[in-house]
Every structure is written in structure tokens, then in C-alpha cells.
Amino acid sequence: MGIRSFLLQGGEDHYYTDMIMCNLLRNLQKQFPDCALGLSIGERSRQSYHRLHQAGAQRYFLSFQTADPLHFSRLHPPTHSLSTKIACINDLKDLGFETDTGFLVGAPYEQAEYLVRDLTLLQELAPHSITLTPFLPEEGTPFYQQDRMALEEYLRLTAVLRILFPRANIVAPWSIRRIHAHGQILSVQSGANVLRMPMAPPAGPEDLSQDAQKKMLHTVEVMYRYLKNYGYYLTPGRGDSLLYPHRVEDPEPAALEEAKTEETENPETE
Secondary structure (H helix, E strand, O other): OOOOEEEEEOOOOOOOOHHHHHHHHHHHHHHOOOOEEEEEOOOOOHHHHHHHHHHOOOEEEOOOEOOOHHHHHHHOOOOOOHHHHHHHHHHHHHOOOEEEEOEEEOOOOOOHHHHHHHHHHHHHHOOOEEEOEEOOOOOOOOOOOOOOOOHHHHHHHHHHHHHHOOOOEEEEOHHHHHOOOOHHHHHHHHOOOEEOOOOOOOOOHHHOOOHHHHHHHHHHHHHHHHHHHOOOOOOOOOOOOOOOOOOOOOOOHHHHHHHHHHHHHOOOOO
């Protein structure tokens, strides 16, 4: 499919020690040297982040969720700290990661003044990429009865981010599709420029069929057609942020189209 950017996301699972993650990253880097490998595995020590970076992780996503300490305390258990998240984000940037952060949109107890603080903190952190996370109530959580995020608020904030951060990558997460079937496309039209799509591993060897690949390919093709109608093009390269000092240039869309045409006219044989 030509995808060259991957984010391994697992939350704060202490099973994944530095040794396990570093071995995984080295193996992936060896097999896919032209791909950008990112992680989203929560808060860790600066030393841990350094090991992961040395092993091949080039990107890291860690949301601070809200910039208001009172709001943060109402959303998290007492063991969690906003200052710890901010320190982790600064460590990631200092260590050379392409750093991705952001905040929750439509969270319980949200107020307009909290969103202003969120945007102000983003400007202070100056990340390379930004991901807004839509609040979606999940069964079994304390906020299950809360209303989910309004799409209009999310799109307005995406547009504001594009004005404030004209050169940053802004991610349209897959979860926005739970609000609206075309949520990612609407996000792109509002200012996002990165599509994040899930690629769940198979449950077992018997599930290693082509069905999942076909479904993903179909989804990409549908989104490509929609976006092309509005003058956008999907580039399946690394997609490094323009703000990232170690960015690798991707081919222009025209060059990709020419390569596809050449492959079709002159197919390689093995």
C-alpha cells in the first residue's frame, strides 16, 4: 500500500519494558529502514525515552489532555499529574523525537477558558505535530453517561490550530469517524493534513488472510477519491512535519502518479 509511517500505540502497559520495546524497534528498523516509526506508550522516564530513540523510534505521541490543572485533576486519578506530562513532552522534544501532542475536545467539565489555556500551552510546547483527541464516552468508565464531543467544535478547533501552527502536522484521528462517517475528510477540509488509520494485528495465524488488507485498501481508496474531488492528494510517504529538523522529503504527488503509471505500463517480473 506504500505506507511509510507507523505509530505503535499501546497506552501505559508496564509489560512493555525498555528491553522488549527496544528489541521490537530494532527488528522493525532493520526490516523497514525507509519507514518512520512512532510510539504512543505513555509517560516514561527520560532515560527510557532515550533508549527508545536510540533503538529506532523517531516519533512519539503523548497528549497532555488539558492545560488546566483543576480540569486535569477532575479527569484523572490523584496519581496522575499535568506537570509530569509536560515534563515528558519536553524531554521527548529535547531528545530529538518528532513530538506529537494535543488535548481532549469536548471532555467533561470543559469550559471555554480551558480551551484557551490548551492553545496557549501548545504554543509554549511548540510541537512538530498536533493531535486533537475527541471525547467519546466508553462503557465501564466514570464518564460513560456524558455526552460525546460535538463535531462542529472539533472542526473549529482544527481550523484555529491551522492558523496558529501553519507548518505543523495536524492529525485527523480515526476516532473522529465515530462522530461522523466522513469526520476525517471534514477534518482535512478544516486544516488537518495527516490521516491516522488503525491496522490491528490478526488474532491468530488463521486470520492472516487478505480480507483485512482489502478492507483497509478499500477505505484508503474511498478517502482518496473524496479528497481528490476537493483538490487534495494522498502521499503515502513518511510525512515528516515541516517543523521537524531531521525531516526526510517525500516525493511530490505528481512524481508518485508518474511512478504508478510507469509501473502499470512496464510491470516488473520476478
